[in-house]
Amino acid sequence: MKSVVHAACPHDCPDACGVLITVEDGRATRIQGDPKHPVTRGFLCAKVAKYLDRVYSPDRVLYPLRRKEGLGKGGGSRSFADFDQITWDEALDEIAARFRQIAAEFGSEAILPYSYGGTLGLLNSSSMDRRFFHRLGASQLKRNICSAAGECGIESVYGIKLGTEPEQFRHSRLIIAWGANIHGNNVHLWPFIEEARRGGGKLVVIDPYRTRTAKCADWYIPINPGTDVALALGLMHVIINEGLYDREYVAQHTVGFDQLRDRVHEYPPELVARWTGVSAQDIIRLAHEYATQRPAAIRVNYGVQRSENGGSAVRAICMLPCITGSWKELGGGLQLSTSGAFALEREALKRTDLMHKALGRPARSVNMVELGKALATLSDPPIKALFVYGSNPAAVAPNHNLVTEELCREDLFTVVHEQFLTDTTDYADIVLPATTFFEHKDLQTAYGHYYLQLSNQAIAPLGEARSNAEMFRALAQRMRFEDDCFQESLDEMMDAALESDHPFLEGITRERLQREDFVRMNVNGNNGSKLFLPFANGSFKTPSGKAELYSDTLAAQGLDPVARFVPPTESRNANQNGRRKYPLELLARKADNFLNSTFCNMAAVRPIENVDLGLLELHPQDAQTRSIADGQSVRVRNDRGTIYLKACITDAVQPGVAAARLDWAKLSDQRVNINVLTSERLTDMGESATFYSVLVEVEAAHEHRGTSGNPRPAIDRRSGNA
Numbered sequence: 001m002k003s004v005v006h007a008a009c010p011h012d013c014p015d016a017c018g019v020l021i022t023v024e025d026g027r028a029t030r031i032q033g034d035p036k037h038p039v040t041r042g043f044l045c046a047k048v049a050k051y052l053d054r055v056y057s058p059d060r061v062l063y064p065l066r067r068k069e070g071l072g073k074g075g076g077s078r079s080f081a082d083f084d085q086i087t088w089d090e091a092l093d094e095i096a097a098r099f100r101q102i103a104a105e106f107g108s109e110a111i112l113p114y115s116y117g118g119t120l121g122l123l124n125s126s127s128m129d130r131r132f133f134h135r136l137g138a139s140q141l142k143r144n145i146c147s148a149a150g151e152c153g154i155e156s157v158y159g160i161k162l163g164t165e166p167e168q169f170r171h172s173r174l175i176i177a178w179g180a181n182i183h184g185n186n187v188h189l190w191p192f193i194e195e196a197r198r199g200g201g202k203l204v205v206i207d208p209y210r211t212r213t214a215k216c217a218d219w220y221i222p223i224n225p226g227t228d229v230a231l232a233l234g235l236m237h238v239i240i241n242e243g244l245y246d247r248e249y250v251a252q253h254t255v256g257f258d259q260l261r262d263r264v265h266e267y268p269p270e271l272v273a274r275w276t277g278v279s280a281q282d283i284i285r286l287a288h289e290y291a292t293q294r295p296a297a298i299r300v301n302y303g304v305q306r307s308e309n310g311g312s313a314v315r316a317i318c319m320l321p322c323i324t325g326s327w328k329e330l331g332g333g334l335q336l337s338t339s340g341a342f343a344l345e346r347e348a349l350k351r352t353d354l355m356h357k358a359l360g361r362p363a364r365s366v367n368m369v370e371l372g373k374a375l376a377t378l379s380d381p382p383i384k385a386l387f388v389y390g391s392n393p394a395a396v397a398p399n400h401n402l403v404t405e406e407l408c409r410e411d412l413f414t415v416v417h418e419q420f421l422t423d424t425t426d427y428a429d430i431v432l433p434a435t436t437f438f439e440h441k442d443l444q445t446a447y448g449h450y451y452l453q454l455s456n457q458a459i460a461p462l463g464e465a466r467s468n469a470e471m472f473r474a475l476a477q478r479m480r481f482e483d484d485c486f487q488e489s490l491d492e493m494m495d496a497a498l499e500s501d502h503p504f505l506e507g508i509t510r511e512r513l514q515r516e517d518f519v520r521m522n523v524n525g526n527n528g529s530k531l532f533l534p535f536a537n538g539s540f541k542t543p544s545g546k547a548e549l550y551s552d553t554l555a556a557q558g559l560d561p562v563a564r565f566v567p568p569t570e571s572r573n574a575n576q577n578g579r580r581k582y583p584l585e586l587l588a589r590k591a592d593n594f595l596n597s598t599f600c601n602m603a604a605v606r607p608i609e610n611v612d613l614g615l616l617e618l619h620p621q622d623a624q625t626r627s628i629a630d631g632q633s634v635r636v637r638n639d640r641g642t643i644y645l646k647a648c649i650t651d652a653v654q655p656g657v658a659a660a661r662l663d664w665a666k667l668s669d670q671r672v673n674i675n676v677l678t679s680e681r682l683t684d685m686g687e688s689a690t691f692y693s694v695l696v697e698v699e700a701a702h703e704h705r706g707t708s709g710n711p712r713p714a715i716d717r718r719s720g721n722a
């Protein structure tokens, strides 16, 4: 029996691809892109094209596991031999008993859920799990590790996360990829950019790292990390001074233009050049091109907001199309995220009210960015249990050394629901087997286009794997939570999510999704047009109903009501004259062929990325002053940690900037990854993570051997230096 099932890729990626899975006699035999999907149009990225290897990997966790008795935590990289297989009944009983005991002794807030982007399927990322922890009265998790700063930034100007749809980039004459690695992280936008270029359009890339996208650009502008606020204000300085702005649009649809004009006065190109490293001529030229080569669209991505001033950066960039009136034009505007269009009834899934049932008040919130600090310092109550699902904090959380030190606490009961034995399962007491998207049903939104999809279950769960929703349903039952919501089927939850009065959801039902596989959100309104220009006629969702170039809301929060460049604490601009202990700015970047830490362990995927793994990319000038040769083992360090990498001398980075990639810690002999160097410091807006505001020093490893005080040996055997 052969069938083809429509699904949707649930990984944390703006593209949310339509997928077709061929199933023969119950086994998936092929994965391909759904050619009917209007945005993702039948192709998949390299990593998901190899997904059969992931689903059927011999390394899949397929049964509940308990760490073997006598094995302490932190004992090294755990394999299946370190665990005993147990039954689901045993696992659920043990978790329920420990949770009850911890709640009785310390209060239920001593239990902390930890989840993020393993799956963005709505039902498996934010329904039964939330109900369970709300009903339990567990601490709440602030899921701020990725995009919260940028979300605050865009919402402070537009009031909603809407933007130019990918299909319209084909009409652009000028496209600016601003902190957006389109080739790596948003590859389905690329064909539309190519189409625009065939029509004479031009691509400009603003990024401190010469990405694959930058290499393909018509104009690559390297910028110093964390200085985008200054660049955006400098561009507006030129545009406003030279009268290149759209007076009518500004008058009708914005507030605070006078205050903005006063502010940009302080950002002349010569001064901005000093901070950003972009020459005054280039700033002026870019301002002219952006204001006059129309339509011009900006694809800004979350890269710019992983800096200490990331909220302000996104805020200032979001002002640009409001000044030029670019929102009026097909192929104009800006895209950061389209997620504001998916106006689903999320609260019906999450049931926050259950928290009041448990505690009579909202539970305390713990910021996931500060996991290490929370585990180390919270006392009222301390965190005694951690339930990780859809996340790999021992790889992705900043300040890795503190995180793993705390995960070693013997009094911490850690459960991890996973597909593989990751960095985090190394510290687990219990590991539970999780399904892949082939094995469960879900509802899939997107943050890079406007199509909602049904992701059908293609095959039966492998082994005893359970989806997040089914696992938390079973756990709720074990905890004897009798609320009806724990009985709801997936279809009932889907219906509840879709049952909204919001015009964007009008006419969108489960039946229709089942029939059509993907449905465009009703974003165009009733004008019958297929095209969506979100702010052509204003329609901003801010308190004033206009684009807020000056924001009373920010002022009330004690933040700058316009936008101001404050150099990140960890940056060369923060103290230009001082002699620095850590003079290099490090970009602790994502890999083009992994998805954060997902796929790092896939033998089929690793070779595609391999040339770039374990490398510290360094400019020739910085290598020379440190007598570092290409391929040599180097020690990269700051006060938080040390990692040994292999020097790659390259002009992919500018002088003063270094770059390295995120990988699994357990795949390195040092058992650390690049997050040993990143900090838990939070962003200016949104309390988000600052992965790209990091200062380090780099030394040739052989010269410092034995004197580092670091217990871990230099391990780079490839270079022969260690």
Ligand SMILES: Nc1nc2c(c(=O)[nH]1)N[C@H]1C(S)=C(S)[C@@H](COP(=O)(O)OP(=O)(O)OC[C@H]3O[C@@H](n4cnc5c(=O)[nH]c(N)nc54)[C@H](O)[C@@H]3O)O[C@H]1N2
Pocket (backbone or CB within 6 Å): 012, 013, 014, 117, 146, 178, 179, 180, 181, 182, 184, 185, 186, 206, 207, 208, 209, 211, 223, 224, 225, 226, 227, 228, 301, 302, 303, 304, 306, 307, 587, 589, 590, 591, 592, 593, 594, 595, 596, 692
């Ligand atoms: N292949 C692949 N795809 C992914 C992911 C992945 O890990 N791999 N991750 C997914 C996730 S979770 C997300 S959030 C999205 C993110 O997608 P992006 O926002 O594109 O993510 P990043 O790679 O963090 O940053 C984009 C670029 O910003 C640059 N950058 C860093 N600092 C600055 C700065 O100060 N200014 C400017 N102008 N640029 C800067 C980086 O060098 C990088 O090339 O991608 C998703 N898609």
Ligand SMILES: Nc1nc2c(c(=O)[nH]1)N[C@H]1C(S)=C(S)[C@@H](COP(=O)(O)OP(=O)(O)OC[C@H]3O[C@@H](n4cnc5c(=O)[nH]c(N)nc54)[C@H](O)[C@@H]3O)O[C@H]1N2
Pocket (backbone or CB within 6 Å): 012, 115, 116, 117, 118, 119, 124, 145, 146, 147, 388, 389, 390, 391, 392, 393, 395, 396, 397, 417, 418, 419, 420, 422, 434, 435, 436, 437, 468, 588, 589, 590, 595, 596, 597, 598, 662, 674, 675, 678, 691
């Ligand atoms: N240095 C550095 N650190 C970073 C970043 C960076 O650019 N540089 N990026 C940051 C960003 S933007 C983000 S979003 C975070 C991402 O942080 P995470 O969301 O933790 O991302 P992943 O590394 O993809 O880990 C997801 C895990 O979920 C598992 N999983 C997948 N599907 C399911 C499922 O259905 N159920 C369960 N239970 N598990 C599942 C996968 O196997 C994987 O191990 O990382 C952040 N960390």
Ligand code: SF4
Pocket (backbone or CB within 6 Å): 009, 010, 011, 013, 014, 015, 016, 017, 044, 045, 046, 048, 049, 187, 188, 595
């Ligand atoms: S990771 Fe992104 S590009 Fe790759 S298949 Fe999934 S949605 Fe598409």
Ligand SMILES: [Mo]
Pocket (backbone or CB within 6 Å): 012, 117, 145, 146, 147
């Ligand atoms: Mo992310």
